Amino acid sequence: MERYEFGRMGVISSARLIGRTIIASAIIVASFASVTAQEAQVAGQPIRKKYSIKVDFPQNVASSYAMTEKTIVKRDYRDDQHKNYEREVSYYFTMGTIGETEDGLTKLLCNIDSLKYSFKEGNVALQYDSQNPRASNIKGDFADLTYTQAPLNHMFVLLLDKKNIVKGITGNGESGDVEWLRNFILVEGAESMDTAQKFLWLDGISLNRLQTLVDMNGGLIRERMLIADDSSWSQPSLIRLDCIEFTDTLTAKVTAVSRGVYSIESTVSGLKANVNREHRMFGIPGPGTVLSTEYGSGKTKLKVNQKGSIRGYDADFTAKLNCRYGNEKFVQTITTSIRCSILNQFGW
Secondary structure (H helix, E strand, O other), X not given: OOOOOOOOOOOOOOHHHHHXXXXXXXXXXXXXXXXXXXXXXXXXXXXXXXXXXXXXXXEOXXXXXXXXXXXXXXXXXXXXXXXXXXXXXXXXXXXXXXXXXXXXOEEEEEEEEEEEEEEEEOOEEEEEEOOOHHHOOOOOOOHHHHHHOOOEOOOEEEEEOOOOOEEEEEOOXXXXXXXXXXXXXXXXXXXXXXXXXXHHHHHHOOHHHHHHHHOOOOOOOOOOEEEEOOOOEEEEEEEEEOOEEEEEEEEEEEEEEEOOEEEEXXXXXXXXXXXXXXXXXXXXXXXXXXXXEEEEEEEEEEEEEOOOXXXXXXXXXXXEEEEEEOOEEEEEEEEEEEEEEEEEEEEO
């Protein structure tokens, strides 16, 4: 760009010359403004808002959350028999960073501190509260509760890469952690458990189960992202509904900003259940398989503040599956809602 310097001007006594100079200057300014306006009008592109968003797990800071997951299942058998049940679980969990691995993965220490559980089928209504045994009416073993509470107070560490993608899971090296429990199931307690019991416990503390339980971000916000308010992006996602694994690609966008908190809403329209593995299904003696997914869809809302702290997570999903156990085929419709909010943050 050229730079113009103006020297001192002598005193001009002619008023007419001064007037012409002022008029000429005004014309030049007006012409410049007109051209600028025309260029903006031709471009037709108003200034776009952009948001700088991140998810961060700072050192020595822990966050505690309350998450309620409600699931309604309708199962239809070929002989016109039906099985309907509802499950509602409130999980209270804490997570915080405890450093990095040698290869640079963030170690996110997590613990399911307590839970409340209720289950309804027909006239049967069961409930359990890990903090209040007197409020529980479940006597003996109940497989659905065993699976649900498998990770309770067995700490585990999610390993996240620089893009907040979960790359693995370990224990935290203390007695009673999730690795200790897994070793007990496979080695020390192996003789006291049958195949179905082992599958139940191991699936309850599997990587995919623990990841979908506490990883609210799910890689949606990768490092720090600069996002235009009218743009969208996609992210492959793992979702677990009634103990069955689904995959799809989320389509996300920023929908609101309020008091420094960003709301990122996502949709999925092609949920597909994993047909290549066995799944735990309530009310059948062993693992069942999914033959196909008739439909599956849902939406999520992630709330993150300017510091990168997750403030809440909501989700609603529905899916219809063709399933089989042995020679028995059935259709299963699942509706799940999740509501999660932060309770507290503190140093540790």
